[in-house]
Amino acid sequence: MSHARREDPFLPEHEDITGLIPRGLRISAALAWRFIVVVAALYAVVWVIGYLSVVIIPLSIALLLSALLAPAVQKLVAVKFPRGLATAIVLIAGLAVLGGLLTFVITQFSSGLPQLQKQLNDSLDQIKNWLLNGPPHLRQEQIQDFINQAIGFIQNNQASITTTALTTASTVGEILTGFLLTLFITIFFLSGGEGIWTFLVRAVPGRVRNRVDVAGRRGFASLVSYVRATAAVAVVDAVGIGIGLWIMGVPLVIPLATLVFIGAFIPIIGAVITGGVAVLVALVTNGFIGAVIVLAIVIGVMQLESHVLQPLLLGRAVKLHPLAVVLAITAGLVAAGIPGALLAVPLLAVLNAGVRSLLHETNPDPAEVNVLKDQAAQPNDAEPGGPKAEIATVGEEQAVSSPAEPPKRDGKS
Template sequence: MSSQHDQPPPTDAVTGGKPGTATDAGVPAGVRTAGMWCLWTLAIGAVVYLAVQLAVVLGTVVLTFLGGLLLTALLRPVASWLDRTGVPRLAATWLVMLLFLVLLGGVVYFLQQRVTREWTSLRPTLVSGLDRVRTSLVETLGLPRERVNSIIDGLIGQLTGGFGGGAAGPGMVVTGATTAVTVAAALVLALFTAFWLIYDGARIWRLCLRIVPADRRAAADDAGNGAWRTLGGYLRGTTAVALIDALGIGLALLLIGVPLAFALAVLTFLGAYIPVVGAFVAGLAAVVVAFAAGGLTDALLVLGAVVVVQQIEGNLLQPLIMRRTVFLHPLGIVYALTVGGLLWGIGGAVIAVPLTAVVYAIAVALADRKGGEEAEPRPRGLRLRTGGASRADVPSNDGRPAGAGGGPSRRDQAAEASEGS
């Protein structure tokens, strides 16, 4: 006979769990489910935390690759068009990259020449304008003089020391040189990435798909294609909106007579790639320059022009151009900009919205759902009338319209009779 110690411990009759374990009958089912959810949440949170920390450490590499990806989405359609017209793929890639570099270098050189030349005459006017603002804030609005003087004096110090106006110490020279080298290296790596993605992107994508299990390869391919279409559509739509904004703001500045109109138009164009924040910064810069050059009247005119252009953009251009491209709620855009800015600064704010749109497109494709705003399901058989819905329009439990007394309708009875005959 076996002893009492040889017998197995009692188990739960329902779950089969041993006493003292998570499946013990003494542990409620809700507590067991909550515990499992907590464990999975902690595991997922740890993975996300490690991924974010790795992205912060490798911030320059991540931003460089994403910048090359954005540049590829912007330039690849041009290279593909040249390829279709008979230009060899390698020659088309080189031509597109060289045209982009010439355009970028020309804009930077022209801005540097114009800003440097006009800033010398504009700086004294801006300093006197800030002195007028100081007087108005203290004497008219009654703000504390010490606080106002601290802010205004700091701004004047930045203005008088910027654009070659002050001597730079050795530390500033070293910092500037290091920043320039870092930016140049990142730009070269981004251009290198964009070149190979434009020239050989299809083969690179096929190589990436080879590491995906065979039964999931089609889903991954669909998700990647959907994400790529979303990214390309976002960049093309944003570029179109940015061009229209820059033309509108630049024309208004020329008509009002504000200096640095071309530079401010370029700033408006670049600011369009940072939703919400970019438009505010570009408009604020235009108002400040107008105030420095022409006083309060010109500043108010520029402010009105900026508000009109931004209203046209938000209520007309964005719905028409971007509606079928990116499906993100403004709340999601704001939080994406916040997270991107906290992680990687201005570069993170630039890539935050397109990256979020791409992630959403991938999630939608993997979930086998159509992108975009889905129409709300309409209740079957329920029609609103002036006198209310009749009983024949309300579906019964089996899905068929309920007639008088809840039985089948006359049409159903006639169909059953014809089938029986």
């Protein structure tokens, strides 16, 4: 007995069923798997960065230091110093300044610490007196029980505290290793950075080599502008807040100003954290009113930074949206901790300048890009829709339409 095969009229035997899937569903599926691939690639990049952080973080910091010190090296080279000697002079001078500042800060911290301890004890006595005689009306036994519980907690977690101390010791060793590696890489970047970049660009296909070369140079130019401007902003922040703390009589002025200077290299978040530390110290030493005044000083300096200094010094060369800055810092903090937060915004500035160059420059010439000038971070060709683009479009239309027009004679059509 033969059985006839039942055919489904909606699924023809020899036809592709893709056409039966709604177009919206096909587009959504295509976007979904591409999105998954991009997220997986980003996760792989973040994992590699975290795994190789011992190398990548010193490499990135060396790049920042090179962007900061390259102008000084170039000035010495311009007056006929050999590049190797110029690099050595700049690095030795930089290390001497850094060592002197660290020595001065540590000395100031050591001399101001006893005063801070005394004021802290006085503040604790005031708090204890308020707990006893103020609205809480606690008894001396209750306060002593709380102190005993704190001591017992420390004793019970002594092993964890010891482990943390050992971890800190190993971290200090890693920091020392990272410092030496950073110094070593910086020497080669300053003395032979041009040759290193040229060697890397040779791996790019010839038809796009110039575009990639110029994009990288513009990215480094934006990094130079960013580091230079951020250092200037950090100095203004540290001096402004330091003067305010000195006027208010807050101890540890120099260490707190140094902390503000370091925090200024992490935009938005760094200033908030370091300013908060200054306010807390003022609260302990000068009371509530003094802390409010210091808070007003910190807010005033931050407003000066965000509305005057950053637009004036950074300009359009490394202009980044605040949301992009916050997201980049958060991603860097998650991926690599404090070093990641420090390096996130410079990396974003480099990518911004490089991508803009790739998108808007059609016939770039690497020889025309001076990475030590702020203007080098801008692509030469105007962005689509800009004034230069409109002029170029009009000129092209005239050039195309003119030959097609019939020649006119005097008074005759």
